[in-house]
Amino acid sequence: MKFNIFAVASGLFAPASALLRFGCSGLTVQRLDPLVNPGMNPSAHLHQIIGGNSFNASMPPETHDLAALSTCTSCQFTEDLSNYWTAVIFYRGKNGTFKRVPQMAQAGMEGTQGGMVVYYMTDALFDTAQKSTVTAFKPGFRMLVGDATYRDREQARKWRQLTYICMENQGTRAPETIGFPTKPCPGGIMANHRFPTCWDGKNLDSPNHQDHVAYPESGTFESGGPCPATHPVRLPQILLETVWDTRAFNDPADFANGKQPFVWSTGDQTGYSSHADYMFGWKDNSLQKAMDGHTYVSAPMLKTQSIAQQNKCKVPDMVGEDIDSWLTNLPGANPVV
Template sequence: MRIRGRTLPALLLATALGVSALSVNALTAASASTPDSAPPAVSAHAGHVMGASALPSGDDPDGDGYILANPQVTGVTPSTAVPPPAYHHEFQAGCAVTHAAADDPILYPGRPGASHDHTFMGNTTTNAHSTTASLTAGPTSCTAPADASAYWMPSLYKGDRKILPVGPQVIYYKAGVTDYRSVRPFPKGLRFVVGSPTQSAQEFRNHKGFVEGWECGDSFFNTDFPASCPSRPDVQLNLRFQAPSCWDGKYLDTPDHKSHMSYTVVKPGTNDNMCPASHPVALPMIEFKMAWPVNGDMSQVRLSSGRGYSFHYDFFNAWEERTLKALVDHCIVGGLQCDTRGFDLYRPERGAVLNADHRLP
């Protein structure tokens, strides 16, 4: 017997131990603090106690951690088709930093100051009380006004000085599956966490979202911050990290903020990537490509969540649906390498999606 995603034995065990149902919710939510491949566990982390987020909030009034999609996407079979060759299938969302705060509307909704410090991009109103409705109504620092989504990550410090990225940061929307034609837009209100603040260096390096690690100058594939970076104006600290792109079609969020999403799997006998049967809906794969203006001696560089390998990030979708669909269809499904306007410099004959003001005509 299951009760909203929790097995009856778990509730009976909690009762036997004198633990409240709310605490069971908290224990269930704790896997948000662990690597994607690790079992759930409750752990504390430098001002960020994970796993206590299952409380009533604007999008989750009963506080059980499950937010149903409406409508749900059913009857989808993961695509195993081989599409026409297309080296690129992506577009960019350029979003500048808006503010920093010890808030996390996914892990700690309605609890300002409960998190470690985060650097927010995109929606300018993002805070502990943010909901799908509030974000949809809020302004944005993204180049496209239709992208009211919230993007955030742990803040970076050098000593006691907070270092914020300058200018629009590159957030790619790509195809994670081989059949790029099967990708569809994010549902409004979808949210998830990528990575974990408590992961080890090895778990960070082996994470399916790991691309090139921390890099600066000629130093690449670092799981922690390099000891030093060239002291030149053109050198910044960089990181690329990819999100899962396969959705279960049922939930906009789950108690661990991850299990409704999955990374791709390899089609047997091939090198092709496809979504697993448990998460059959192919969505855009978000890739953070962040740059911090810091170099020289890096010995005092840290994240608010800890060492460099504690990097993780959050995404809360609040795109205007019509614009997101137009960009996904033209750039990802269309097999193009698009900029923030949906224009492929190498295929100018295909045109752009957005006008000069980055709005859908």
């Protein structure tokens, strides 16, 4: 799908400077992936999804106005009816069975059921000025970061900033690793997904859901690196933080000799298959207004809802499989490799 860059030329490089940080409850956990496997039920592996309740097995590009299709969102800002999803982490027991690892709310968001914390920013997370210029995503925009098939460090070098944090407590934010932590994490494991920040200005999607976006040609988003000529439009940085509550699975014996007991629902035991999907669904131009708002975390121009209201927004189970018992196989029978 292509976007007419000339139709918005006057606003394409409008000043925008803000950082949004907000929580989203879990919308559903199902084996569905309308971006990579549209219409397939079930899809290849299990995902945890947040956002608007128009999420379905099939979300074709021609029905891209998620804000109009959804009646609620599991996110704090009611204008955000986008969908975001990642794979799911399982613990693999000594007898070879699997148990889904629950998600844990971050400090200040207690009571949130599952879900993630979402950031949209124009500059580095620690930069309270947020002075840079970005362009908000357009209706129909979709993208994917990471690759579910990757299993080694060299493959993962293609992606920047897909990381893990072995949390000592709720405030731990360093160090970050590329693969799964190899020691027990007293505060859980945080998985970080940072999306590319440069857009070609034309295509709302691409066949692999990646070629229409790019990383800065030099430096990083945090250092203000310039976008390549092929992808000249600077987008907000989207960061997803998911805290996996591994505290019940911290037996030191599971971490002997450099091993660790966790696997993604893809069957990946290395951590290098970490990936995330995004479908834009903000109402009207609410995201652009927020990014133009010169705000840091707070967003008075947006409407918020309570955590209890977020928790109520769900979609029905469309797959109908057991994902919560001790399982003899990962959902989809994905082999551990």
